[in-house]
Amino acid sequence: MLRTIIVCPANWGTHAANCRAFRGNFLCLRNDGSGGRRGWSSLPRTSKSRFSYPEGMVAHEDDYLDEAQYPEIDEETHQFSKYQKDKHQTMLSWHQTIRDQPNPEAKTLEINMPRGYGYRCSILNEERFEYASESVYKFLTRSHLIENELPDVYSSPELIKEAKHYAEKLREPILEALNFESNHQSRSYDGDLEQTTKSIDLKRSQSIVTQINRVILSVLGGEVDHLSNCQVDLSPKIEAFWLMGGQQPTNRMRESRLKLQKSKFRKCKKNEYDPIETPFQYKGSPLLQLRCENPVNNFVDANSPHCTLPPNTPLVFPYQLSNYGIGQVKYNFASLVPGTWASDNHRCSHIAFHPRHHLLDEAVQSSEYWVADRENSLASQAILTSFGRLLAQALYFGFDQFTELNYPFSSQTIITDGLKWTFSAYQLNTIRLAALHLHKNPRQNICWKMNSMNIFEDAELKTINMTTLETILKFYLNKPKQIAVENPTPYLKSPLSTWDDETRKEIVFHNYRDMVSQRWYVVNYRRRMYPEVYEWENIYKIRHQQRFFEPRRRFFELPLDFPGRYPYDKPYGLIDPHFVGKRMKFLMNELDANKEKERIEEAKRTQSSVYEVEDDPKEKRRK
């Protein structure tokens, strides 16, 4: 007995027909003419003979060749099902739309569009680096680490000569600055109970670094071109977002894959141990950053063998990342910011100074092995911070994560607490790390890192170590160079401020700033509540079906692929900055009306006071 007929749209798939709620009660048809599932349809199947020519078409001898010419087979996609092919195609077209956006704001907006609640990111910051975590950060950024060595640029005789000249000049002023900082009486934060050794160290290193930078720039700023025109940031906001493939699936994901493989209606095509892709968000703020118009000259040629991945390198990281303390997951909109908004012309970071306060973390100090591992964690800090900074910088040059760089970017990083200095240099060769590109991508990034050096030679803190000072000066004196490419920004067409379409510009700007400052989570979190399965529902509705008598209205009770089944997958809804609610309009009108009324009454009062003098005697008479 048939009670109802539902005609499903073609893109619903056959799941609606097979789901528990529909079975037995409904008849499902698909309106693309294929007739739905065999045996359920009452309509005849429209089939044609496989080898017959279409109507009106006749074979001819010229149509044939001696050798058959088959269409090219794409190795990636030819084994895909139709569903997988469609998915692949939508992903490619999404990448193309990101690439087509004319400026970094619009590109970031486009990256965020598919996720209304933001990405579920692992947050990476500089608060703590786990024991022996260097290998993970190398994998996450695909970088090759060259230890205790700096690039050849720093050993060029010209640079050494220049650095030595300025080092002699600056030795005493820097010693004075360091003494000035160490001679202080108690600071405002010293008596604060909420401060820890870690946070106090962060503040101390901030003030020492700003002093040293001031002394150096006051001498070099007048004499060196690129330093006189540079921009200096104090603890800027630097954020970077990327998708990383090639990770081990979590235990929970493996379990669910096994379950899905066994399930009757939805077959899981993926193997239990297939690698997964997850998003990462780097959030950092260096103590100080110098920015220039042009980037640092590349340390190595882009085609040199250092920049390619050595053969037989495993592309999948063998362990789960949660073992290395990278499990902190948070809903977050993708944001790529190198310290400034895109309208600033000085978009290339020259030097960034980072703190090493994470070494004073309680957990780190509790283990002697972890404390001894400090060079390792400094290396991972150098890799992470440099990669994050350069990734955001690359977006400001128009290269998003799904588009390969036309040329490498380089930058310099110094990690210091004022006394111990760690120098590192980084060259960004590739940013295509998503699962789609990871296996085809033969390139890698390079990081050079020195072991930490003291700025004082002796324990009494009286003589300055000249090699350390010279290395600091070499970093400052390393000249930025104009990018030697015809069009360095092929994917940037027009900056946001030059758009003619006012409404579109305002909407893009408004939504971009909302996303990047994580406004929905900071200010208005109740509006952005993520759909939740309550614990009682998990027990009584999902694990044990105790509530069969209740109507199924919650989203997880709806049939698979039914509208409203996946509320967490909804795309981002753009907000109009000029929108004013109906109620607010009414109230504002009322306010205006009241004001006008008052004005009229006041005018009347002033007029009547004139009359009152005349009318007064009459009134008196009446009374």
Added chain:
Amino acid sequence: MRLTAVVRMPMLHKRMKDLSWKRWRKPGIMDLGMEKKLRDEGVDVIDANQFVREMDRNLYPTDWRTLPDMKPVFPKPPAPNSRDHPDWHDKPVMVFEQESFPMEGVNQAQAFTKSVQVKDGLPDSLLESCNFIKLQNPGDAAERIVKQAFLWDAYTEKLPNLKNFDFPTRVFRRPMGIPARRSNELLMRNLLRLIEQDNSSEALSKMISNDEEFRVNVKRHGSDVQMRLSPLMNIMSKRPLCPFLDSSESITENHQIPNIYPFLSTANFNNQNVYKEGDFFSVSANSAFPHIHTAVFSHHIPGSHTHIHPRWNDDRYSGATIMYAFATALLGARRKFGDNSSTLPEPVTSQVVHLTGKEFQFAVFQLNTLDLDNDSSKIKNIVWLTDKINLFSHIENKLGTELFDGYNPEPFKILKGLYSSPTI
């Protein structure tokens, strides 16, 4: 945002009872297939139970109630304004802070500091040196710095709520952006960097210190007054500033100190019992740069809009500037001549920059005498004060269009003049 965790928090004890089955269930050992894998690799696998002793139940007490209270004890911050506070004194002092202002404006400040304005604006020698300055860097670099501080810096924070006084119940969209303190610090640091680039030898004879708070005590109208201030940054020098004029009576003879009767000059300073005794400045006297050359004060109160409230009118703002200048000069005098000196062998000078970001005000204070309560002595202090000078007329990023106009290079010029004013 998952609400369940939050909702459950206050009722945990009930939930623990409900979920007791979960707590007491038998824990199982997960079979990860490691044993088989290891055997295949050729590793000997031994059952761990061979090495484990049975636990002696008597070693561990089962009665949890007999255990001592193991609650960790954290140091508790003392309650503000309570008698238990370690800094409590029975005798109160009058406090002048960054948030307080002289009610009667410039007149009150002059009456408090016993100072007179010899002329409008800055001293002539300083103005001459300011006019003599030619900016090596064109205005381009300074403009870029202003834009960086107010437009381009990507740091965002919740700013204080907006209010419409015609419609007080209206809730505005929360403004987010660069907080005032941060933009002022960026602006001042970078402007000073531009100045120092041009004259490096002068820059190396000075030092810039930040995050310093200082307090100085002074007696006025028979009561103790404590001035607690936190400048944004101090330009420190090796030697103190030169005085601009003589300390003789003849210069200030014709100028009268304003009278604000019926008020005392300490009107609307708060009485407080919780305070620390004595003067304090975190840069020690042994340091190579012990003297404040110029102090920079940023006019903001973190987390509130009270600093743009109409009660902070121009007159009171200028009065506050004079008070700041007096406090820094007093600190210099204490450093130079000792703590208990009431008479000054030679005058002490201080320079102050007071900014809101958009507006700059400059003041120079020459401390000739510390006999503030003694009306019979005719020596007076001298103060030079400028008006508020706008650095720009408007700056805003209005939904994608950057508006910046009316840049005025004068504050930068005066700042440069102040920076290079001579020391002894």
